[in-house]
Amino acid sequence: MKIFITGGHGQLGRDVNTLLSKEHNVVSLGSKELDISSRAAVESVIRKERPDVLINCAAYTAVDNCETEKDQAFAVNAKGPENLAIAMEVIAGRLIHISTDYVFDGNKAANENYIESDPTAPLSVYGQSKLAGEEAISVHSSNHLILRTAWLYGIKGNNFLKTMLKLALTDSTRELKVVNDQFGSLTWTATLARQTEAVLSNTMQGIAHATAEDASTWYEGACYFLDAMAIPYNISPCTTKEYPTPAHRPANSILENNRLKQAGLSVFKTWQEDIDHFVKLYKKELIKEATPH
Numbered sequence: 528m529k530i531f532i533t534g535g536h537g538q539l540g541r542d543v544n545t546l547l548s549k550e551h552n553v554v555s556l557g558s559k560e561l562d563i564s565s566r567a568a569v570e571s572v573i574r575k576e577r578p579d580v581l582i583n584c585a586a587y588t589a590v591d592n593c594e595t596e597k598d599q600a601f602a603v604n605a606k607g608p609e610n611l612a613i614a615m616e617v618i619a620g621r622l623i624h625i626s627t628d629y630v631f632d633g634n635k636a637a638n639e640n641y642i643e644s645d646p647t648a649p650l651s652v653y654g655q656s657k658l659a660g661e662e663a664i665s666v667h668s669s670n671h672l673i674l675r676t677a678w679l680y681g682i683k684g685n686n687f688l689k690t691m692l693k694l695a696l697t698d699s700t701r702e703l704k705v706v707n708d709q710f711g712s713l714t715w716t717a718t719l720a721r722q723t724e725a726v727l728s729n730t731m732q733g734i735a736h737a738t739a740e741d742a743s744t745w746y747e748g749a750c751y752f753l754d755a756m757a758i759p760y761n762i763s764p765c766t767t768k769e770y771p772t773p774a775h776r777p778a779n780s781i782l783e784n785n786r787l788k789q790a791g792l793s794v795f796k797t798w799q800e801d802i803d804h805f806v807k808l809y810k811k812e813l814i815k816e817a818t819p820h
């Protein structure tokens with residue numbers, strides 16, 4: 528199968544490329560090679576490459592910066608997917624797009640997970656721009672699957688777990704406050720890449736939630752990861768109010784992989800099992816990268 532990856536240099540894009548290149552003919556481009564917000568550039572590359580499936584891992588993911596960079600957020604997260612959907616429709620290809628838990632307002636009770644048909648109500652510009660991307664795809668593509676994921680971490684690129692490790696290694700005695708009233712599922716990009724592979728040629732259409740099973744707060748996730756790494760730390764829980772950020776984030780970000788499970792397609796394990804596996808594979812590399820020089 529010929530597969531085209533956009534945002535190929537991001538943390539998810541790299542893992543998708545590594546996995547799919549084993550079995551498929553993959554073309555993976557970063558933002559410098561293809562800017563998805565340019566309709567002309569997208570049309571020209573897709574017409575030339577004619578992939579069977581396009582996997583869009585590109586996004587403007589700096590959630591707080593989106594609050595002040597609204598035009599840029601919408602250009603990449605809304606116009607970009609629209610351009611890809613239109614170009615793939617012309618060649619009758621399938622579009623797999625990655626979206627986010629931040630399309631919800633998080634006001635459901637903490638023990639109630641969000642399913643695909645729940646009403647969306649983003650709290651942030653990032654969430655609004657990603658929702659606009661979902662809507663554009665549903666209008667312009669007759670063969671697409673949108674995988675909504677959350678709280679990603681992987682071995683390539685920057686993420687919350689790597690930040691926690693870096694801070695703990697810099698000074699394990701310095702107290703760090705980490706938010707303990709937002710709930711979600713830390714999701715490994717390598718597992719999401721496997722999920723993407725599992726739906727490549729499936730005919731499922733629309734939106735499917737795609738996150739690790741079970742949930743934690745950011746505080747619980749950080750402690751679990753640093754315990755697994757056997758790194759000393761001094762982390763205390765705090766509330767969202769005590770740690771204000773430019774973008775508002777949902778208190779409940781827990782997604783239920785309802786559709787993938789019903790179709791027997793979900794590859795996800797618990798977030799704890801994936802962190803254990805991640806640490807087992809990459810402990811040395813993670814410490815080397817995060818150690819101050």
Ligand SMILES: NC(=O)c1ccc[n+]([C@@H]2O[C@H](COP(=O)([O-])OP(=O)(O)OC[C@H]3O[C@@H](n4cnc5c(N)ncnc54)[C@H](OP(=O)(O)O)[C@@H]3O)[C@@H](O)[C@H]2O)c1
Pocket residue numbers: 533534535536537538539540557558559561562563564583584585586587588603607625626627628657676677678679680684685
């Ligand atoms: N990270 C999370 O916690 C999280 C949570 C929920 C959903 N998601 C979604 O998951 C997907 C993958 O996220 P990620 O964590 O892998 O993000 P990432 O590491 O930030 O990668 C995103 C990539 O998109 C590229 N990009 C930005 N603007 C572009 C443009 N105009 N044209 C083409 N490429 C562009 C970036 O390239 P440059 O670096 O060159 O700009 C970057 O390599 C995204 O759709 C994101 O919204 C992420």
